Amino acid sequence: MRKTVVIGFLGTVLDKGGYGEARWQKWRPTVGICRQPQLPVDRLHLLHDNHSLNLAKLTAADIASVSPQTEVVLSPCNLRDPWDFEEVYSTLHDYAAAYPFDSENEDYLLHITTGTHVAQICWFLLAESRHIPARLLQSAIGHRDSHYAGTVKVIDLDLSRYDQIAQRFARQRDDTLALLKSGIATRNPAFNRMIGEIERVATRSTAPMLLCGPTGAGKSFLARRLYELKKARHQLAGRFVEVNCATLRGDSAMSALFGHVKGAFTGALNARDGLLKSADGGLLFLDEIGELGADEQAMLLKAIEEKRFFPFGGDREVTSSFQLVCGTVRDLRQWVAEGRFREDLYARINLWSFDLPGLVERPEDIAPNLEFELLRHARESGERVRFAREAREDYLAFACSPDAQWRGNFRELSASVTRMATLAEGGNIGQHEVAEEIGRLRRNWALAAGERPSLLAGLLPQAAELDLFERVQLEAVVTVCRESASLSEAGRKLFAVSRQARSQANDADRLRKYLARFGLDWSAVKGS
Missing domain, CATH: 3.40.50.10770 (Hypothetical protein VC1899 like domain (Restriction endonuclease-like))
Known part of the structure; x- marks a missing residue:
């Protein structure tokens, strides 16, 4: 005892x-x-x-x-x-x-x-x-x-001993995690663990956070959610200020970030506060922070550490206390090694660093994101659009396949769903709209990679399932069809040799049957 x-x-x-x-x-x-x-x-x-x-x-x-x-x-x-x-x-x-x-x-x-x-x-x-x-x-x-x-x-x-309190806190934390994920029921375990850690850091720390990841992975979206979370917890009272550092160059970069005094440079007719001052008491999101120039990096480091800085052209310091979140697609560690990014600034913003995975790394999250994007389209357009069951299965099969490159990640997925929802007839996305969108995505990715887009893109979504022999042959047939004025003319060109051994050529019928093997007809080939 x-x-x-x-x-x-x-x-x-x-x-x-x-x-x-x-x-x-x-x-x-x-x-x-x-x-x-x-x-x-x-x-x-x-x-x-x-x-x-x-x-x-x-x-x-x-x-x-x-x-x-x-x-x-x-x-x-x-x-x-x-x-x-x-x-x-x-x-x-x-x-x-x-x-x-x-x-x-x-x-x-x-x-x-x-x-x-x-x-x-x-x-x-x-x-x-x-x-x-x-x-x-x-x-x-x-x-x-x-x-x-x-x-x-x-x-x-020990609140875990109190069931009702523990359950209430668990619900509150679930609501917080849902806020950070924008209400999307993500299924990727690694991403969910990362969001949980971000939530703990956001509510317990005021240190800078660094969000790394490819374009379209959701860095800007997450930064705004972090602001909403901290403001709801009364940890921030100021504004959310976002700036893409890739758009800042020369004197305009200094002025935009740190403000300027009247007469600091030609055209500076009035004083300007700058974005760091505008973010006082709030959250400042510096996207693509790796694109900042050396002078801006030095001044930003001072602003982070001392919460004060000189406006461009000024000799009197101003103060600003803000939560800093940075985003980058660059490997800042490599840039530090190459002397392109300040090591002391990197150390200051890298206390909490999170790598946001791209869409290709989260195929299990494509389905819930489809529903999220459809709901967002409904809010923005006032029209509810749904997938037909077969069409949804076709789209998900392609979107989760190795052929789907998703270069623009979730931003590109959002644009894809928006296009289908806009073109849908009667609020229903069918297999036709899905087939067209898959072809459009294939062409875009091929062009982005400097490749010649396949003639079958948009015409035959399942072309990737054909043997290379059949794809090459079918592309040649489609090329001839598009260069011909009629089905018969295309048939005469394609069967120019074998037709001579026939008493009745039936070129158009032979071509029609060949196209039908792939679910195609003359109007589809000419109109695509």
Whole structure:
């Protein structure tokens, strides 16, 4: 059995009951907690100042008379101002640091009924932060208590022990994670773990964050969600300010970021605050931070570390305190090695670094993102659009296949869904719209890679499933068809040799049957 040890202040008002027998007709919290049969106290550490020494000795003697097994340790604790938070917390923190806690053999309780409100708050903070491995002990006068022992209640700050509170906090955290993911039920385990870590960092730290990842991976989107989260938690009061550093060059970069004074350069007719000042009290998102020039990098480092900087052309510093989030597609470590990015700035913004995966790395998240994009289109256009079942299956089969390159990541997926939703007839995306979109994506990726787009792109979505022999032959046939005025003319060109050995050529019929093998007809080939 572990011993029960109570630590608490002597109540200079509540514990004072006089020196006569009448004191036993009054509830005194410190004496009362030692008269609880269900909670026997083995040792009581009673903190008091020198002015209350006699009251402390009397209280110890009364405890000895009602609870002989309780050892009372009088601990002098002299405070100049018991209402000064800094002094009280520092004193109790030092007391806790010097106390020989033995949690294996002793169970500790902090009596929070006595002492000033400041002392009670400090006890709570020290217990909650585990500087003191204790639970809280609250005492009160009991109803119809003829012995004036009062009642006690033990409060455990381990919230996991309280089901309803734990469930409420779990729901709140789930809501927070959903906010950061924009309500998309992502299925990628690595991404979900990363979002959970970002949530913890965002709510507990004000240090800069670095979001790395390819274009369209959602860095800007996530930065805005971080701002909304911190503002909802009352951790930010200012604006969300976003700037793409790739658009900043020369004097305009200095002016845009740090502001300028009147006359700083030709055309500076009026002073300007700049984006860093505009973000005071809020969140500043510097996308493509690797594109900043050397001078801007040096000034930004000073602004981050000292929260003050000189406007361009000015000799008087201005101040601005903001949460900084940076984004980059570059390998900044390599750029530091090449001397293209300041090592000290990189170290300052790289305390919390997160690599956002591209869409190709998260194929399981394409399906939930489809629904998200359709809902967004509905909000923006006022029209609800849905996939036909077969069309959705066709699109997902392609989107999750190795052929889908998704160079623009989620931004490109969003554009793809928007195109299909816009072209859909009657609010229904069918297989025709999906086939056209797949062809469009194939052509775009081929052009981006400097390749000759396949003639079958947009005409035959399943062309990649054909053998190379059949694809090459079919492309040749399609080329001839597009260069011919009619089905018969195309047939004569394609069967120019073999038709001579036939009594009836039937070139058009032969070509029609060949195209039908692939689900094609003349109008589709000519019109695509």
